[in-house]
Every structure is written in structure tokens, then in C-alpha cells.
Amino acid sequence: MNETLTRLISGVVYVTLLIVATSYSTNSFFLLFGVFLLIAIYEFCELVQLQKILPILLGGTAFYLGTQFKTNKTNDILVLIASLFVSIKALLLLFNTKKEKVDALSKYIYLVGYIIIPFILITKIPFGIRGFNPKIIISIFILIWTNDTFAYIVGKSIGKHKLLEKISPKKTIEGFIGGLVFCVIASVLISKYYIGASATFIWIIIALIVSIFGTLGDLIESKFKRMAGVKDSGKIMPGHGGILDRLDSVIFVAPFVFLFYQILYYVS
Numbered sequence: 531m532n533e534t535l536t537r538l539i540s541g542v543v544y545v546t547l548l549i550v551a552t553s554y555s556t557n558s559f560f561l562l563f564g565v566f567l568l569i570a571i572y573e574f575c576e577l578v579q580l581q582k583i584l585p586i587l588l589g590g591t592a593f594y595l596g597t598q599f600k601t602n603k604t605n606d607i608l609v610l611i612a613s614l615f616v617s618i619k620a621l622l623l624l625f626n627t628k629k630e631k632v633d634a635l636s637k638y639i640y641l642v643g644y645i646i647i648p649f650i651l652i653t654k655i656p657f658g659i660r661g662f663n664p665k666i667i668i669s670i671f672i673l674i675w676t677n678d679t680f681a682y683i684v685g686k687s688i689g690k691h692k693l694l695e696k697i698s699p700k701k702t703i704e705g706f707i708g709g710l711v712f713c714v715i716a717s718v719l720i721s722k723y724y725i726g727a728s729a730t731f732i733w734i735i736i737a738l739i740v741s742i743f744g745t746l747g748d749l750i751e752s753k754f755k756r757m758a759g760v761k762d763s764g765k766i767m768p769g770h771g772g773i774l775d776r777l778d779s780v781i782f783v784a785p786f787v788f789l790f791y792q793i794l795y796y797v798s
Contacts, residue, residue: 540768544776548671552656552664559664560597560653567593567649569773570781573763574645577754577774578637585638589646596650606654607792609647613785616643620750620782627696630757644750648781651788669720669733670787673740674779676716677709681745684708693745698752701745710741732794739786740779747782751775 551562571589575582601609616639623629632640656667685705693701717737721730751774755763764772 536768537770540770544767544770549668552668556662559656559662559667563649563653564590564593564597566773566777567646569764569766570645570649570777571641573772573774574641574754577758577760577763578632578640579758580637580641585641588642589649592646593650593653597653606788610651610785610788610792613643613647613651614789616640616647617782617785620644621746624694624697624746624750624753632757645781648784651784652780655784655787655791665725669725670736670740670783671780672720673713673716673737674744674783677713677741677744678748678779679709680712681705681709694749697749697756701749706741706745709745710738713737713741735790736787739790740783743783743786744779747779750782751778 547562551558567589568586571585572582574580575585619636620640623632652667655670656663656665658666681701682705685700685702685708689702689704691703692699693703693706714734714737717733718730721727721733725733727733751763755761762771763774763778766772767776770776
């Protein structure tokens with residue numbers, strides 16, 4: 531089987547599984563992302579050379595508690611602040627051209643704030659005042675896929691100026707702008723014809739968050755891979771690499787989308 535066909539089949543299986551599990555019920559949604567989290571923890575531990583048993587137990591327990599028990603707004607905000615703190619730390623790592631190693635304490639900080647908490651926040655995003663709405667998280671994934679696809683197409687077609695060449699040589703500024711523009715267009719269509727939202731501007735802002743922070747999330751994972759000297763985070767998805775390779779954007783986007791939700795909640 532040639533590489534293109536393998537990549538296509540693997541991608542279709544992944545997208546189908548994600549949409550079906552997310553749409554079917556909250557339990558199937560939690561189960562899928564719980565499994566994704568455990569695989570992501572395993573892959574991250576491989577990248578930064580951490581023992582895996584304790585992180586997997588920690589991640590599994592935290593995810594179970596975060597999804598099976600209701601939390602109040604104060605706890606949600608504290609968890610969000612912790613994740614945003616680690617997001618800033620990850621951005622500093624990304625743009626620090628001299629730092630090529632992560633100390634032991636920072637490895638655990640990234641494990642909790644860059645991997646575990648964002649997965650928990652992903653499961654909170656589809657819940658609004660009317661309960662669980664799978665269209666919200668599916669729409670965010672559609673925006674991420676749109677951004678990635680058109681960033682690649684535009685970048686390959688007219689890209690000349692490198693975005694962050696030392697980390698990801700193929701990414702270009704033109705590709706980033708192209709992905710952002712088409713992501714915004716997709717957000718308008720999603721808002722009007724899929725979500726049925728009256729406030730289209732909310733989804734335009736979400737699209738901007740997805741495009742900007744999704745790109746940064748992809749670059750941050752590339753930084754970890756470059757430091758580890760590997761091309762992919764894993765091999766679980768033939769032609770695509772590991773779970774972290776597929777979810778690097780959404781796990782970095784999730785805290786910022788959740789922050790935007792909190793701002794909307796307090797403003798309204």
C-alpha cells in the first residue's frame with residue numbers, strides 16, 4: 531500500500547472516529563479523549579524521557595475526576611490559569627533559540643499544564659447553558675483542519691518567507707495568513723449553517739484563536755520533537771505519526787478558547 535493511500539485511510543478512520551464518538555454521547559466523547567490523553571502522555575514521556583507509569587496514572591486520575599465530577603467556576607478558573615501559565619512557559623521555550631534541554635521539574639510542569647489540563651478543558655468546551663453540544667467541539671476541529679489544510683496549500687503555492695525556519699522549515703508567513711483567512715471564512719459558514727448561532731462574530735474570534743494558537747501549538751510540539759531528535763511523536767497513526775502530532779494544535783488552543791468562553795460568560 532503506497533504512502534498516500536495509507537495516510538488517506540488513516541486520516542479517514544481518525545476523523546470518522548472523532549466525529550462519531552463525539553456525536554454519539556458524552557460517555558463516548560469522554561472515553562475517546564481519555565484514551566487520546568493516555569496515548570499523548572505516553573508519547574510526551576517518550577519525547578522528554580520521563581518514566582511513564584506515574585504520569586499515566588496521574589493523567590488518568592485527573593481526567594476521570596475532571597470529567598465525572600462537577601466543578602465550580604472558581605476551580606475552573608484556577609485550572610485555566612495554571613494551564614495558561616504553562617502555555618506561556620511553552621512559548622518562551624519555543625522562541626528561545628539557545629535552550630535545547632528541559633530540566634526534570636519543567637518536564638512535569640509541561641506534562642500537567644501542556645498535556646493533561648488541556649485535555650480536560652477540551653471536554654468542558656462543548657458544555658454550555660443548554661448542556662452538551664457536540665457541534666461546538668467538532669466545529670473547532672473543522673477550523674483546525676481548515677487552517678492546517680489551507681496553510682499548507684497557500685504556503686506550498688506562494689510561500690516565500692519562512693515563519694520559524696529553525697523549528698519548522700516548511701511553514702511560511704504566506705501559508706499562515708492563508709490558513710487564517712480560510713479559517714475565518716469557514717467560521718462564518720459554520721456559524722450560519724452548522725451551529726446556527728446568531729452572533730457570528732463569536733465564531734470569527736474563535737477562528738482567530740484557533741489559527742494563531744493552533745499554529746503556535748504545532749510549532750511547540752515540533753520544538754519538543756526537534757529536541758528529542760525525532761520526526762513524529764509516535765507511530766499509532768500510519769502516515770500521520772502519533773496522537774500528539776494530530777492533536778498538538780487543539781491541546782494548545784483549548785485553554786485560550788476556554789478563556790474566551792469565560793470572558794463571554796462574565797461580560798454577558
